Every structure is written in C-alpha cells, then in structure tokens.
Amino acid sequence: xxxxxxxxxxxxxxxxxxxxxxxxxxxxxxxxxxxxxxxxxxxxxxxxxxxxxxxxxxxxxxxxxxxxxxxxxxxxxxxxxxxxxxxxxxxxxxxxxxxxxxxxxxxxxxxxxxxxxxxxxxxxxxxxxxxxxxxxxxxxxxxxxxxxxxxxxxxxxxxxxxxxxxxxxxxxxxxxxxxxxxxxxxxxxxxxxxxxxxxxxxxxxxxxxxxxxxxxxxxxxxxxxxxxxxxxxxxxxxxxxxxxxxxxxxxxxxxxxxxxxxxxxxxxxxxxxxxxxxxxxxxxxxxxxxxxxxxxxxxxxxxxxxx
Amino acid sequence: xxxxxxxxxxxxxxxxxxxxxxxxxxxxxxxxxxxxxxxxxxxxxxxxxxxxxxxxxxxxxxxxxxxxxxxxxxxxxxxxxxxxxxxxxxxxxxxxxxxxxxxxxxxxxxxxxxxxxxxxxxxxxxxxxxxxxxxxxxxxxxxxxxxxxxxxxxxxxxxxxxxxxxxxxxxxxxxxxxxxxxxxxxxxxxxxxxxxxxxxxxxxxxxxxxxxxxxxxxxxxxxxxxxxxxxxxxxxxxxxxxxxxxxxxxxxxxxxxxxxxxxxxx
Numbered sequence: 001x002x003x004x005x006x007x008x009x010x011x012x013x014x015x016x017x018x019x020x021x022x023x024x025x026x027x028x029x030x031x032x033x034x035x036x037x038x039x040x041x042x043x044x045x046x047x048x049x050x051x052x053x054x055x056x057x058x059x060x061x062x063x064x065x066x067x068x069x070x071x072x073x074x075x076x077x078x079x080x081x082x083x084x085x086x087x088x089x090x091x092x093x094x095x096x097x098x099x100x101x102x103x104x105x106x107x108x109x110x111x112x113x114x115x116x117x118x119x120x121x122x123x124x125x126x127x128x129x130x131x132x133x134x135x136x137x138x139x140x141x142x143x144x145x146x147x148x149x150x151x152x153x154x155x156x157x158x159x160x161x162x163x164x165x166x167x168x169x170x171x172x173x174x175x176x177x178x179x180x181x182x183x184x185x186x187x188x189x190x191x192x193x194x195x196x197x198x199x200x201x202x203x204x205x206x207x208x209x210x211x212x213x214x215x216x217x218x219x220x221x222x223x224x225x226x227x228x229x230x231x232x233x234x235x236x237x238x239x240x241x242x243x244x245x246x247x248x249x250x251x252x253x254x255x256x257x258x259x260x261x262x263x264x265x266x267x268x269x270x271x272x273x274x275x276x277x278x279x280x281x282x283x284x285x286x287x288x289x290x291x292x293x294x295x296x297x298x299x300x301x302x303x304x305x306x307x
Numbered sequence: 308x309x310x311x312x313x314x315x316x317x318x319x320x321x322x323x324x325x326x327x328x329x330x331x332x333x334x335x336x337x338x339x340x341x342x343x344x345x346x347x348x349x350x351x352x353x354x355x356x357x358x359x360x361x362x363x364x365x366x367x368x369x370x371x372x373x374x375x376x377x378x379x380x381x382x383x384x385x386x387x388x389x390x391x392x393x394x395x396x397x398x399x400x401x402x403x404x405x406x407x408x409x410x411x412x413x414x415x416x417x418x419x420x421x422x423x424x425x426x427x428x429x430x431x432x433x434x435x436x437x438x439x440x441x442x443x444x445x446x447x448x449x450x451x452x453x454x455x456x457x458x459x460x461x462x463x464x465x466x467x468x469x470x471x472x473x474x475x476x477x478x479x480x481x482x483x484x485x486x487x488x489x490x491x492x493x494x495x496x497x498x499x500x501x502x503x504x505x506x507x508x509x510x511x512x513x514x515x516x517x518x519x520x521x522x523x524x525x526x527x528x529x530x531x532x533x534x535x536x537x538x539x540x541x542x543x544x545x546x547x548x549x550x551x552x553x554x555x556x557x558x559x560x561x562x563x564x565x566x567x568x569x570x571x572x573x
Contacts, residue, residue, distance in 0.1 A: 052420050055570045074309050078422035084573075088413030090322055097321070098417075104314040105421035144417065 003066075005030050005152055005183040006051060010060035013046050020046045022207040023060065028185055033178050035194030035215075036187040038204035044187040045085050047204070048156050051185070052082055065152060078106065081145040085156035085187070087137055091130025095140050098129060102144045110147030117143040120173075121166060134161040142170060146177065153177060155186040159193050171197045222288035223260040224280050229253060231274035242269045258283070310423040315431035318418075319405060320438065327439055330397055331446040334390065338450040341384045345377060346458055367517050377460040378539035381451065386470050387534060390447045391477060395506050398440050398482025403498035405432045406566070407489025416573035429490055429566045433559050436482050444475040462539065470538040476551035477533040481506045483555050487562030493572055505529070529554060 006028035013021040021043045028034045038044050049055040050062050053069035053076075062069060067076055089098055096114070103111040118125050123139040132140070138161040145153060153174075159167040174184050174197050188194050194201060195215065202212040213221070223246070236250035239257075242265045248257040259266060259280070270278070320327075348354055358371050366372060369387075373379030381387075406429060409415040418428060448471040455462050485502035489495060509530035516524035516531065525531035532551050536544035 049573075054416070054419060054573060074422040074424050076422075077420060078309060080420070082417075082420040084413070084416050084420075086413055088416065088573075090414050092325075093322060101314070101318045101321075102417060102421060104318070105310045105418060105423055107309055107311055107422070 003030050004028070004063075005065060006034075006185060007063045008047070008050075008060065009062075011047070011050065011057055011062055012059040013043075013050060013055060014058045020207055021050075024204070024207075024209055026202060026209070026212070028183060030183050031178065031181060032199045033174060033184040033186065033194075033197050035198030035201040036185060036204065037189070037191060037194065037201055038187075039189050042189075042204045043207045044189075044204060045156055048082075048085075048154055048185075048187060051154055052077070052080070078109070078148075079151045081148065081150035081153045083141045083145040083153075083155045083158050085160070087141040089129045089137065089140065092128060094126055094128055095123060095132065095136075096125030098140065099125070099144055099147070103147065106148050110144075110149070113147040113149070114143060117147055121169060135163060135166065138162055139166070142173075146173060149177075149180070149182070151182055153182060153184045153186075155184065157188055158186055159188075167193070218288060219282060221260070222283045223258045224263075225283050226255075226257050226259050226266065227277075227279040228255040228270065228275055229277040230255070231276045234273050238273065239266075239269055242266050310421065310427075313431060313434075315418065315423065315428055316434050316438075319432055319435035323401065323435070323439060327442060330393075330443055334393055334443055335446045335450045337389055337393065338385050338447050339454060341389060342381065342451060342454040343458065345380050345460065364518050369514070373537075373540070376540070377455075377462040378466065378537070381462070382470075382534065382537060382539050385447070385451065386474060386539060391474060391530075391533075394440065394443055394447075394474065394478045395481055395503075397443060398436065398478045399485045399499060399502045399506070401439060402436050402482040402485030402502065403489055403495045405436060405486055405489070406562075407493055407495040407498045410489070410493050410571060410573055411495050413573050415571070419571055419573065425566045425571075426563050429486075429563055433483065433486060433562070436486055437479055440478045440482055441475060444471055444478065447471065447474070463542070466539050466542050469543040470534075473533040473538055473544065473548055473551065476548055476555060477529055480529055480551050480554040480558065481509075483558040483562070487558040487565070490562035491565040491569075493569070 004027055006026060008024050008026045011021055011024040011026075012019070024043070024047060026047075036044055036047070046055065050057055051064050051069060053072070056070065064072060064076060065079055069076060095118075099114045099118075100111065103109065103114065114125070118139070121139040121142060123136060123143065129137065129140065142158065145155065155174075159170055162170060174186070178184055184197075186194055186197070198215060200212065200214045201218060203210050211218070230253045233252045234250065234255070239245070239248060239250060239255065244259055244261045244263075244265060246258040246260065249255070263280075355375050358366060358374055361371070369383060371379075371383055374383055406415070419425065448467060451467050451471075452464055454460070455464065455467065481502050484505055485498045488501045489498035492498065509528045512524040512528035513530035513535065516522060516528065525535050529551060532547040536547055538544055
C-alpha cells in the first residue's frame with residue numbers, strides 16, 4: 001500500500017512580516033518513518049503545527065490522511081498522535097491523572113495502554129508532573145502520543161531530554177509502531193536521532209527544503225572519506241583526471257579525498273601506485289547535514305559559516 | 308473516537324478545585340465578618356450621624372443613603388463592594404487563564420491537538436468559568452441567608468436571591484469578557500486588562516452617574532444593571548438581569564466565533 005499520508009504543496013506560513021515557511025513541498029507515504037531535519041528555528045515546529053491545525057497556512061496546500069487539517073477537524077485528530085516539541089503541562093496534577101484526562105478527550109482510546117507504556121519507560125504515574133525531571137515529563141508526552149495507536153505519529157524532537165537508553169527505547173517503539181502499519185513523521189535537529197529510524201529524510205533550513213531523499217541516497221551523496229598512504233611519494237598528476245573525487249589532496253606519500261559514486265576509476269588509478277595503506281569510510285551523515293547548513297540559498301556569501 | 312461528554316469541563320474544574328475551595332471559604336468568611344458587624348455598627352445613631360456628616364456627593368456615590376437598614380448596609384458593604392470585588396478578581400483571573408494563559412504557557416497544546424473541536428473546547432471552558440463563579444456566589448448567598456436568620460435581620464430571602472442573581476450575572480459577564488478577549492487575542496495580559504478595565508469603568512460610571520447628573524452613565528454601566536435598582540430592598544430587577552445576561556452571551560459568542568478562526572500560538 002503506497003498512499004500518501006502527508007502532502008504539502010507550496011506551503012507558506014508568515015508570522016506577521018516574518019516568513020517562517022517559504023513554500024514547502026513534502027510527500028510522506030503510508031508506512032514510512034520520515035525524518036524532518038533542520039536547525040532550531042528552521043520551521044520544523046511550524047510545519048508540524050500546520051499539520052495539527054494549530055496554525056493555518058498563509059498560502060499553499062496541506063493534506064493529512066487525505067484531508068486539509070482544518071476540514072478534518074476532530075475526526076482527523078483522532079487518528080493522529082502528537083508529541084509537542086516544547087511540552088508544557090500543568091504541574092500540580094499527577095502524571096496518571098493528566099494521561100487519563102487525555103484519554104477521555106480521545107473517547108477513552110488508549111486508556112488501557114497507559115500503564116504498560118509507563119512501565120516500559122519507567123514513568124511513575126503517581127508523581128505530580130511538577131516534581132518530574134525533564135526526561136520524565138518527556139515520557140508523559142511519549143505515552144500520550146502512542147497510547148491510542150494512531151495511524152500517523154507526529155513527533156517534534158521526540159528524544160529531547162531522554163537519556164541514551166530511553167532514546168533507544170523510543171526508537172524501538174517507533175520501529176514497532178511502523179511494523180504495525182503506522183506512519184511516523186519525526187523532526188530533529190540532530191541527525192543521529194533519526195538516522196537509524198527513518199526511511200527518508202527531509203532537510204529544512206530557514207523555511208525552505210534543501211533536500212529530500214532516502215537515507216541510502218543521502219549516504220551516497222555524502223560520499224566516503226578516502227585516505228591512502230603510499231610506500232613513496234607520488235605525483236599528484238596521477239590522480240588529476242580521476243572522476244568522482246572531491247577535496248583531493250596529495251601531499252608526498254599521503255592522499256586524502258572524498259569519493260562520490262563508483263570507486264572504479266580511483267581504484268584503477270591507485271593500482272598503478274605502491275599503496276601501503278588504504279582507509280575508506282562512510283562520511284558521517286552529520287557532515288552532509290552541516291554542508292546543508294552552510295549552503296547559502298542564493299550565493300556563496302551568506303555569512304553564516306563563521307562558527 | 309471523539310471526546311467523552313464534558314471531558315474538558317471536568318478537566319478544567321479538577322485543576323481548579325483546590326483554589327475554588329479556598330476562594331469559597333474566604334468569601335464566606337468576609338461575608339460573615341461584614342454582615343455580623345451590622346448589629347453593632349449599622350443600627351446605631353452614631354453611624355447615622357457619621358453618614359449624615361459626610362458630603363452629600365459621597366453619600367450618593369457610595370449609596371449610603373440607607374445604610375442603617377439591613378438591606379442598605381449589605382448593599383453598601385457585602386453586595387456593593389467586597390463580594391463583587393473578590394468575585395471579579397477570581398473570574399477575571401480564571402477567564403484570562405483558561406484560554407489565553409494556557410495558550411501562552413503551552414499547556415493548551417495537548418488539549419487542542421486532541422480530537423475535540425476548538426469551539427467545544429472553549430464552550431466547556433466557559434462552562435467551567437460559569438460553574439466556578441456560581442459556586443462562589445452560592446457561598447456568599449448561603450452565608451448571607453444564614454446570618455439573616457442568626458442575627459434576625461429584617462431582610463426578605465427573596466431579595467437576597469435577587470441580589471445574588473445580579474451579582475452572579477455581573478461576575479459572569481466580566482469573567483466571560485476576559486475569556487473571550489483571550490479567545491480573540493490569545494494574550495492573557497490583554498484579557499486581564501480589558502476585563503478589569505470594564506469592571507472599574509462600570510463601577511466608576513455607576514458612582515458618577517447621579518453625582519454628575521449624567522443618568523446615561525448608569526444606563527450603560529453593568530454595575531448599575533446589577534445594583535442601581537437596590538435588589539436587596541426591592542427584589543428582582545428583570546431589565547438589569549436581562550442586560551447582564553445579554554452581555555454575558557454576546558461575549559461568549561464573540562469568543563466562540565474568534566477561536567475557530569485564528570492561529571493558536573501554543
């Protein structure tokens with residue numbers, strides 16, 4: 001089954017004179033885990049709030065499960081689970097009371113899953129929310145998002161505040177949810193958070209999508225870091241015409257470069273040389289992510305590469 | 308599946324119940340304190356003499372013409388000042404918090420992303436505000452009725468209920484203005500300021516009307532709709548109650564229309 005769960009076309013959102021989203025085109029298909037990556041302030045939460053009908057588009061179209069969020073209304077939101085990026089909850093109630101209240105708002109859906117999910121994440125339902133740590137509050141958010149087994153999960157920075165063990169637990173829960181047929185839309189400003197879980201990733205920067213691709217293609221685009229040591233100094237000209245290389249540096253008996261695509265030409269060039277050591281590793285996807293941050297939308301002088 | 312009946316209302320009341328009990332106790336105590344001073348203060352010749360010595364304008368402004376009768380005394384103390392002041396503080400604060408305050412601090416987000424329409428979300432919050440105010444006015448009314456019996460005051464229970472009805476509707480009107488302003492603007496400070504401003508202007512207009520010989524000030528003042536006809540002395544003032552009810556419903560309606568139309572900045 002390959003129908004579309006989220007579709008946006010030319011989605012624009014202005015806050016007064018400030019343009020938060022400048023025309024976003026997204027397609028998320030049923031059953032995939034879709035990572036939505038970008039730095040803070042890029043427009044991730046704005047996009048998500050448009051999906052939830054908390055915000056209304058300035059221009060363009062947005063459809064969730066086949067309907068515009070505003071037209072879909074309560075019936076649409078019954079099929080969604082949402083974990084806000086900045087989770088705020090009144091502090092004097094117990095965690096269990098808030099979750100029971102949220103289940104009542106869903107007509108009782110998910111009530112019976114509160115206790116098992118809380119146990120899985122080690123959340124004490126008897127404690128007042130005000131007394132919970134940030135991580136424990138985030139667990140309350142996770143439980144309420146997953147408890148009613150929604151068709152589409154919208155998770156805004158889901159693992160913020162969770163320790164690595166619980167992040168892993170959350171990713172396991174995401175994977176199980178996907179196995180059960182749900183679609184997951186999760187945002188993050190940290191690539192590693194979605195790298196293992198997501199099938200496809202969109203990268204957003206300053207309100208514009210800079211890339212949408214599957215993780216495999218992103219990895220290919222990111223390329224590989226190649227380092228070679230030779231038995232003796234080699235002539236740089238020997239590698240000048242090799243295709244697929246970037247950032248080539250030949251320094252005496254050392255060579256380093258970035259390899260994109262087919263390694264054949266490089267291997268052929270290397271075969272003619274006295275190679276003593278060869279290291280090829282995938283570049284961290286993080287590097288690609290950073291490339292996109294630095295990539296100015298119009299010209300090379302954007303001025304945001306000073307860090 | 309959509310929300311269970313009154314799930315928002317019960318949720319809002321559950322969060323507010325502890326504060327509500329404290330408010331009710333405080334209001335009952337203040338009412339009892341003022342009312343029980345009546346036999347020692349209100350009836351004495353000294354009190355009448357003191358009032359007579361005041362400038363006439365001041366007597367008119369504060370409605371002290373009849374301060375030595377139980378109805379006049381309670382009109383100028385409990386029903387005319389302290390109870391509405393406290394009840395309005397409660398209703399305006401709660402009204403501003405229930406939508407705009409919760410929108411600003413983000414606690415509204417989990418509820419608005421639940422399968423419940425925005426109008427119903429606001430309608431049930433409005434009901435929570437009204438029920439809370441009703442409970443507090445009931446505390447004032449019950450305390451007053453009890454003291455009428457205990458102190459053997461010459462005051463008809465029907466008139467107490469008539470005054471309490473006006474008091475309730477005044478508080479509902481101003482509280483609903485706070486809630487609706489929050490629904491229109493999403494800003495708690497604006498909601499607080501506008502509703503408190505309306506309450507103060509209504510009080511000032513009611514006091515100034517007869518002083519400055521500008522009767523229209525009392526025509527447009529919700530405070531006058533509540534108290535100008537002296538309900539404790541004369542009973543139900545249907546025109547006043549009707550005006551207050553209409554103001555309440557108009558404010559509620561504006562809020563319900565506005566909330567469906569705008570961005571929620573949770």
